[in-house]
Amino acid sequence: MLKQRVITALILMAILLPALAAQALWPFAALGLLFVSAAGWEWARLNEWPGARAWAMGAAVAVLGYVVAEAVHLDPWGLSASPHESAAATHVHVAGQALAGFKVPAAVWWVTGGLWVLGGASALCWGTRYWKRSPRALRALLGLGILVMAWLALTESKAQGLNFLLSVFCLVWAADIGAYFGGRAFGRRKLAISISPGKSWEGVWSGMLAVLLLAVVWIAVDRSWSVDSPSMYSHLLSGLGPLGLVLSIVFLVGMSVVGDLFESLIKRQAGAKDSSQLLPGHGGVLDRVDALLPVLPLVLALMSLCHG
Numbered sequence: 001m002l003k004q005r006v007i008t009a010l011i012l013m014a015i016l017l018p019a020l021a022a023q024a025l026w027p028f029a030a031l032g033l034l035f036v037s038a039a040g041w042e043w044a045r046l047n048e049w050p051g052a053r054a055w056a057m058g059a060a061v062a063v064l065g066y067v068v069a070e071a072v073h074l075d076p077w078g079l080s081a082s083p084h085e086s087a088a089a090t091h092v093h094v095a096g097q098a099l100a101g102f103k104v105p106a107a108v109w110w111v112t113g114g115l116w117v118l119g120g121a122s123a124l125c126w127g128t129r130y131w132k133r134s135p136r137a138l139r140a141l142l143g144l145g146i147l148v149m150a151w152l153a154l155t156e157s158k159a160q161g162l163n164f165l166l167s168v169f170c171l172v173w174a175a176d177i178g179a180y181f182g183g184r185a186f187g188r189r190k191l192a193i194s195i196s197p198g199k200s201w202e203g204v205w206s207g208m209l210a211v212l213l214l215a216v217v218w219i220a221v222d223r224s225w226s227v228d229s230p231s232m233y234s235h236l237l238s239g240l241g242p243l244g245l246v247l248s249i250v251f252l253v254g255m256s257v258v259g260d261l262f263e264s265l266i267k268r269q270a271g272a273k274d275s276s277q278l279l280p281g282h283g284g285v286l287d288r289v290d291a292l293l294p295v296l297p298l299v300l301a302l303m304s305l306c307h308g
Contacts, residue, residue: 005281012279020162029069029076029155036151037062039285042275043143046266046286048136060144065151074103076155104156106304112149113301116294120258127265128194146293153296161229167218168232168299172291174214175207175253176260182206191257196264199257208253215249232299239306248302255298256291263290 019028040061044054069076123131131139157165183203191199215233222234230238236245263286267275275284282288 008279008281020158020165024078025155025159026077028158032151032154032158033062033065035285035289036065036147036154038278039275039289040143040147042278042284042286043147043266044140046270046272046275047139047143048270049140053140057140057144061147061151064144065148068148068152069155072104072108072152074152074156074159076159102156102300102303103159104152104300106301108149109153109297109301109304112153112297113294116255116258116298120255120262120294123262123265124192124195124258127262128269131265131269150289150293150296153300154292156300157296161227163222163227163231164229164235166231168296169292170214170218171211171232171249171252172256172295174210175256176291177207178210179203179207179257182209192261195261195268199261204254204257207257208250211249211253212246215245232303235303235306240302252295252298252302255294259291259294262293263287 015031019031022028037058041054041058044050044057049057154165157168179199180203183198183200183206186202186206187200189201190197191201191204215236218231218233219237221227222231233245233249236248240248263275267273273283275286278284279288
């Protein structure tokens with residue numbers, strides 16, 4: 001199992017690193033669209049849409065993602081502006097307005113984030129009772145919306161610069177690692193025993209502490225080293241101050257847990273351990289991105305409050 005996990009991780013890194021390093025946005029956008037389309041296929045299968053309908057779901061994610069990106073003028077394919085022009089616009093900030101260079105209107109992220117907060121809370125409260133009773137078509141549409149908006153937010157984040165994107169990724173990773181070790185060492189009170197028996201409140205708090213420490217280090221690096229873009233943490237500090245930074249991190253880590261639990265709920269309702277076996281040794285794509293699904297749009301919503 002360990003050998004399989006390592007081989008899969010190395011292959012994924014070999015595919016992902018060139019897309020991350022590319023100055024143009026389109027390689028990363030295309031790769032991200034491929035991954036969320038695979039996640040769409042997994043979502044359909046977990047929600048009683050196997051076979052051709054699952055493949056259709058994956059294709060629908062790709063098509064709708066392309067259409068929505070064009071509709072909001074994100075232009076991940078570089079058809080309307082040169083990479084130099086796009087990069088130059090990214091770091092211009094105007095007080096009283098959303099950060100310039102963020103192409104998608106802030107209202108899109110606030111609506112998406114609001115639905116995640118309300119819908120996530122509702123799913124965790126009543127999902128074990130009502131999720132499978134909901135119409136399959138409705139669940140498919142929900143997954144379609146979640147995955148398309150996640151890809152849109154992922155692409156928008158990469159457009160801001162590699163440092164910004166990695167700071168968002170590492171928030172989720174640090175929260176997960178902190179929760180794992182904190183939960184093992186101190187876990188007493190179960191968080192959601194009917195959905196994910198291994199998670200504890202102590203693990204959640206440990207994850208929050210891990211990300212707060214990460215933010216301090218990352219801000220110091222931003223100030224000391226030459227980076228291609230301000231990190232999410234530097235944006236939050238300059239725009240919202242120290243208290244705003246702390247509250248934002250606590251909120252984002254909490255929502256990463258909601259994303260994780262939401263996917264666990266869906267798998268438990270489907271009687272599945274993993275979303276698929278597309279990534280040998282790691283499960284499926286949804287297993288790897290579940291916590292990012294709510295965090296990505298919510299980060300961009302918070303960015304609309306930051307100026308500096």
